[in-house]
Amino acid sequence: MPQKSFAVAMIDALAHSLKTDPNVVVIGAHSFLSDRGLKPEDERALWDAFPDRLIDPPTSEGVCTSLVTGAAMAGMRPFLNYGTATFAYEAFNQIMSEAANVHSMSGGQLRAPLTLHMYAGIRGGGAGQHSSSPQAMYANAAGLELVLPACPADAQGLLRSAIKSDNPTVVITHTRLLSMTGDVPDGDHTVPFGKARIAREGRDVTIVATSLMVREAEKAAETLAKDGIEAEVVDPRTIVPLDVETICASVRKTGRLVTVDEGNALCSIGSEISAQVAEHAFDALKAPIVRVARPPVPIAFSPPLEAHVTPNADKIVAAARKAAQPR
Amino acid sequence: MGQSPRDTLARMLLMRRFEEMVITLARAHKLGRQHLAIGNEATGAAALMQLAPGDLIYTTHRNHGHMIARGVDPGKALAEILGRAGGLCGGKGGTWHMTDPSLGFQSTSAMVGGSIGLSVGGGFALKHKKTGNVAVALFGDGALDEGIAYEALNIASLYALPVLFLCENNSKEGEAQTSRLATKELVAVPKALKIPCTRVDGGDPEAVALAVETALAHVRLGAGPYFLEAQLVRWPGSHQIVHEFTTGVTDVAAAWDDAKASNEHAAWHRTDPILRTARTLIARGILTRDDVTALDNEAAVIIAKARAFAEASPYPKPEAALTGAFVPA
Numbered sequence: 001m002p003q004k005s006f007a008v009a010m011i012d013a014l015a016h017s018l019k020t021d022p023n024v025v026v027i028g029a030h031s032f033l034s035d036r037g038l039k040p041e042d043e044r045a046l047w048d049a050f051p052d053r054l055i056d057p058p059t060s061e062g063v064c065t066s067l068v069t070g071a072a073m074a075g076m077r078p079f080l081n082y083g084t085a086t087f088a089y090e091a092f093n094q095i096m097s098e099a100a101n102v103h104s105m106s107g108g109q110l111r112a113p114l115t116l117h118m119y120a121g122i123r124g125g126g127a128g129q130h131s132s133s134p135q136a137m138y139a140n141a142a143g144l145e146l147v148l149p150a151c152p153a154d155a156q157g158l159l160r161s162a163i164k165s166d167n168p169t170v171v172i173t174h175t176r177l178l179s180m181t182g183d184v185p186d187g188d189h190t191v192p193f194g195k196a197r198i199a200r201e202g203r204d205v206t207i208v209a210t211s212l213m214v215r216e217a218e219k220a221a222e223t224l225a226k227d228g229i230e231a232e233v234v235d236p237r238t239i240v241p242l243d244v245e246t247i248c249a250s251v252r253k254t255g256r257l258v259t260v261d262e263g264n265a266l267c268s269i270g271s272e273i274s275a276q277v278a279e280h281a282f283d284a285l286k287a288p289i290v291r292v293a294r295p296p297v298p299i300a301f302s303p304p305l306e307a308h309v310t311p312n313a314d315k316i317v318a319a320a321r322k323a324a325q326p327r
Numbered sequence: 328m329g330q331s332p333r334d335t336l337a338r339m340l341l342m343r344r345f346e347e348m349v350i351t352l353a354r355a356h357k358l359g360r361q362h363l364a365i366g367n368e369a370t371g372a373a374a375l376m377q378l379a380p381g382d383l384i385y386t387t388h389r390n391h392g393h394m395i396a397r398g399v400d401p402g403k404a405l406a407e408i409l410g411r412a413g414g415l416c417g418g419k420g421g422t423w424h425m426t427d428p429s430l431g432f433q434s435t436s437a438m439v440g441g442s443i444g445l446s447v448g449g450g451f452a453l454k455h456k457k458t459g460n461v462a463v464a465l466f467g468d469g470a471l472d473e474g475i476a477y478e479a480l481n482i483a484s485l486y487a488l489p490v491l492f493l494c495e496n497n498s499k500e501g502e503a504q505t506s507r508l509a510t511k512e513l514v515a516v517p518k519a520l521k522i523p524c525t526r527v528d529g530g531d532p533e534a535v536a537l538a539v540e541t542a543l544a545h546v547r548l549g550a551g552p553y554f555l556e557a558q559l560v561r562w563p564g565s566h567q568i569v570h571e572f573t574t575g576v577t578d579v580a581a582a583w584d585d586a587k588a589s590n591e592h593a594a595w596h597r598t599d600p601i602l603r604t605a606r607t608l609i610a611r612g613i614l615t616r617d618d619v620t621a622l623d624n625e626a627a628v629i630i631a632k633a634r635a636f637a638e639a640s641p642y643p644k645p646e647a648a649l650t651g652a653f654v655p656a
C-alpha cells in the first residue's frame with residue numbers, strides 16, 4: 001500500500017472525483033492544493049488538467065456557499081474549501097438554512113450534492129478566531145452529513161464518499177493532521193459513511209475519539225497498556241450518520257466509556273455519544289462516563305493558556321484511569 | 328493638520344522599527360504568523376495621529392502599525408505578540424487581536440470584513456450619544472470582497488453615520504492580489520452608495536494627512552460617512568508565513584546615500600515610504616540628514632526598551648485560560 005500524507009490523500013480523492021465526474025468543481029482550490037506536500041510537478045499537472053474546474057474565488061464565503069448550493073441543485077457536484085473553519089461562519093445562513101434544507105423543504109424533489117471542507121482545531125497561536133472546532137454545530141443542523149477523518153486512508157476514502165454523496169456534507173480536517181502519513185489503499189479508495197473504525201482493540205475501557213483526538217487516544221492507550229489497562233479506541237469517522245451500534249458493542253465489552261472531542265464540552269460530539277450510550281447501553285456501564293473536551297472558553301493566544309485547555313493524551317489517560325477504576 | 332512632518336516621520340520610524348523587532352522576536356521565539364505593516368507607515372501614522380480622544384477605532388489582522396501609530400505602548404504590544412502577561416490583552420489576544428480601549432481601539436478582528444461591520448455599530452452609538460466623535464474602520468482591500476462591506480457601507484450612508492472608512496489597498500494585480508473586484512475602481516462601490524470618496528497616495532504622509540483631515544471634518548460635521556482609499560506601497564514580504572527581512576533592515580542613510588540604496592533592494596528603496604518621506608523633508612530643508620538619523624536612533628532606543636520589557640514579562644498562569652469568557656457577575 002502506498003504511504004502518503006493526510007493532505008495528499010485528500011488531494012488524491014479530489015483528483016479521482018475530478019477525473020471521473022465532469023460535474024465536480026473545486027472552489028477554493030489554492031489553499032487545498034498548494035504547499036500541501038504535493039510534488040510541484042503533480043500540482044502543476046492538476047492545475048493544467050482542470051483549468052476551469054479549480055477555482056480561486058474572492059474572499060466571499062457567503063456567496064460561495066450559495067454558489068455551490070445553487071450549482072449543486074442545478075446538477076453539479078461542487079467541493080468548497082473555506083480554509084480555516086471560522087471563515088465558514090460568514091456563510092452560516094447559507095449552510096444551515098439553505099443547503100441543509102434543500103431536500104427536505106422540497107418534499108424530496110430537490111437535492112444539493114455538495115461538499116463543504118474546512119480546517120479546524122486548536123493549531124497553535126490561533127487565538128480566539130482561528131482555533132475553532134465547530135463540529136457539534138454542524139451535527140446539530142439536521143440535513144448535513146458530518147465527516148471527521150482521522151487518518152490518511154480515511155481522509156481519502158471519506159472525502160471520496162462525501163463528493164459522491166447526494167447530500168450536503170461537511171468535512172472537517174484538523175490542521176494538525178495534514179502532515180500525518182499512513183498507508184492508503186491503491187487507486188480510487190472509498191470509505192462508506194456510518195461505519196466506525198476500531199483504531200485499537202481492548203477489553204477494559206472504550207475511548208471514542210474523533211479527528212486529531214484519535215491519534216491522542218491511541219497514544220493514551222499505549223500509556224494505559226503499560227499499566228495493564230487495555231483501551232479500545234473507536235473512531236466513528238462520521239458523526240452524521242453515527243454508528244451507534246459499533247460504539248455500544250464496544251461499551252458492552254468494556255463496560256466503561258471515555259469520549260474525546262476537541263470541541264467545547266457543552267453540547268459536544270462527546271455529549272451526543274454519551275447520551276447514545278446512556279440510552280442504548282446503560283445496563284452495560286460499570287462506571288460513570290468521562291468526557292474529555294475543551295472547556296467552553298474562547299481559546300487564548302498565549303502558549304501556556306492554549307496548552308491548558310487543549311485535550312491531549314495525558315488528559316485522556318487520566319480520564320481513562322478514572323473511568324476504569326474498580327467500583 | 329495637528330502633527331508636524333517631523334513628528335509624523337518619527338512615528339513612521341517607530342512603526343518600522345517595531346515591525347523589524349517583531350521579525351527578530353518571531354525568529355528568536357519561534358512565533359507563528361503575523362501580518363506586518365511594513366510599507367503602511369505613511370498611511371497609519373498620518374491618519375491615526377489625527378484622531379481625537381473618544382474616537383473609536385476598528386482594525387484587522389494587520390494591526391501592529393495602527394497600534395504604534397496611535398501611540399500604544401510598544402513594550403505592551405511586543406509582550407502581547409509574545410503571549411506574555413504584561414501584554415496589552417494579558418496574552419489572550421496575540422498578534423491578531425491587540426487592543427487598547429484607552430486609545431479608542433474597540434476591535435481587532437482577524438476576520439476579513441470584521442472591522443468594517445463593527446465600525447458601523449460604533450458610528451451608530453456615537454451618533455446616538457452626540458459626542459461629535461468618529462468611528463474609524465481600517466481594513467484592507469480584501470474586505471470589499473465580503474458581503475458585509477456592501478451592507479455596512481449602505482447602512483452607514485442610509486443613516487448618515489459618523490464613520491471614516493479607511494481602506495489600505497495593497498493589492499497588486501496578478502502577483503499579490505488580495506481582492507477580486509469586478510470593477511478596477513474600488514471606490515466605485517462606496518460611490519454607488521452615495522458616500523464621498525477620495526483616493527490618496529498611501530506612501531505620502533502629507534497627502535494622507537490632508538485627505539484624512541478633509542474626511543474627518545466631513546464626518547464630524549454630521550454629514551455622514553466618508554471613504555478613503557489609501558493606495559499603499561506594497562512591501563514584498565506582506566503575505567509571508569515565515570518572516571524574513573525581505574527588503575533588509577531599514578537603513579535611513581539609503582535616503583541620501585546612493586551606494587546604500589543601490590543594492591538588491593533598490594526597487595524597494597525607491598518606494599519605501601520611510602525613505603521617500605525622509606528624502607522629501609531633507610530636500611525641502613525641513614529636516615537635515617542628522618535630524619533623520621537622530622529620529623531613527625530615538626525610535627531604535629524606544630523599541631530596544633520595549634523588547635526588554637516584553638521579554639522580561641512572564642507568561643500568564645495557565646489557569647488564566649479558564650477565566651475571562653464572561654464579565655464577572
Ligand SMILES: Cc1ncc(C[n+]2csc(CCOP(=O)(O)OP(=O)(O)O)c2C)c(N)n1
Pocket residue numbers: 059061083086087090362388389437438439440466467468469470497498505506
Ligand atoms: C472571513 C475571512 N476569510 C478569509 C480569511 C483569510 N485571510 C487572511 S488575510 C486575507 C487577505 C486579506 O486581504 P486584505 O483585507 O486586503 O488585507 P491585507 O492582508 O492585504 O492587508 C485573507 C483572505 C480571513 N482572515 N477571514
Ligand SMILES: [Mg+2]
Pocket residue numbers: 467468469495496497498505506
Ligand atoms: Mg490587501
